[in-house]
Amino acid sequence: MQARKPCPNLLTLSAAATANQQHIPTCRTFSVWVTIKIADMPLKVYYSSVSSSLEMKKNQQLIFSVLDSKSILYESVDISQNVDDKNKMRKIAGNPTALPPQICNGDIYCGDFTAFENAIEMEQLEQFLKQ
The missing domain is CATH 3.40.30.10 (Glutaredoxin)
Known part of the structure; x- marks a missing residue:
């Protein structure tokens, strides 16, 4: 799997990091990523x-x-x-x-x-x- 280049206006969080700050074990072969567009930072x-x-x-x-x-x-x-x-x-x-x-x-x-x-x-x- 090829790594993506981060966009300066996008915040990418793993599902494990977003679940109420609790650690959720993740599988090495399957990851869920959530991409959120944060407010433009003028x-x-x-x-x-x-x-x-x-x-x-x-x-x-x-x-x-x-x-x-x-x-x-x-x-x-x-x-x-x-x-x-x-x-x-x-x-x-x-x-x-x-x-x-x-x-x-x-x-x-x-x-x-x-x-x-x-x-x-x-x-x-x-x-x-x-x-």
């Missing part, structure tokens, strides 16, 4: 995995930590892997020299790290993320 965090700036790395990590702790779904886009992603980030930000991290909801620009940090302090994260 929230994107543009970041760079390659940076000499410790401040940038800390800022990126803080954004990921906050979003994860609040169970907010997002897609992380590494601009160091694709020039087109970097250009798209800068176009959405409206700044040809914008640096990561940058956050957008679909094609709507939310802001950079400073704006994110201010939204957290003012307890207006949902408004900032345009959710």
Whole structure:
């Protein structure tokens, strides 16, 4: 049997994992897989995995930590892997020299790290993320 490539907008769970968190023995020759389309994740965090700036790395990590702790779904886009992603980030930000991290909801620009940090302090994260 050939393994399928996962789709970023699909969540695939085994039947054993979905049955009320109980372990159900499965047979090696027969498996049941359930594919569920999860809500589109329009929230994107543009970041760079390659940076000499410790401040940038800390800022990126803080954004990921906050979003994860609040169970907010997002897609992380590494601009160091694709020039087109970097250009798209800068176009959405409206700044040809914008640096990561940058956050957008679909094609709507939310802001950079400073704006994110201010939204957290003012307890207006949902408004900032345009959710």
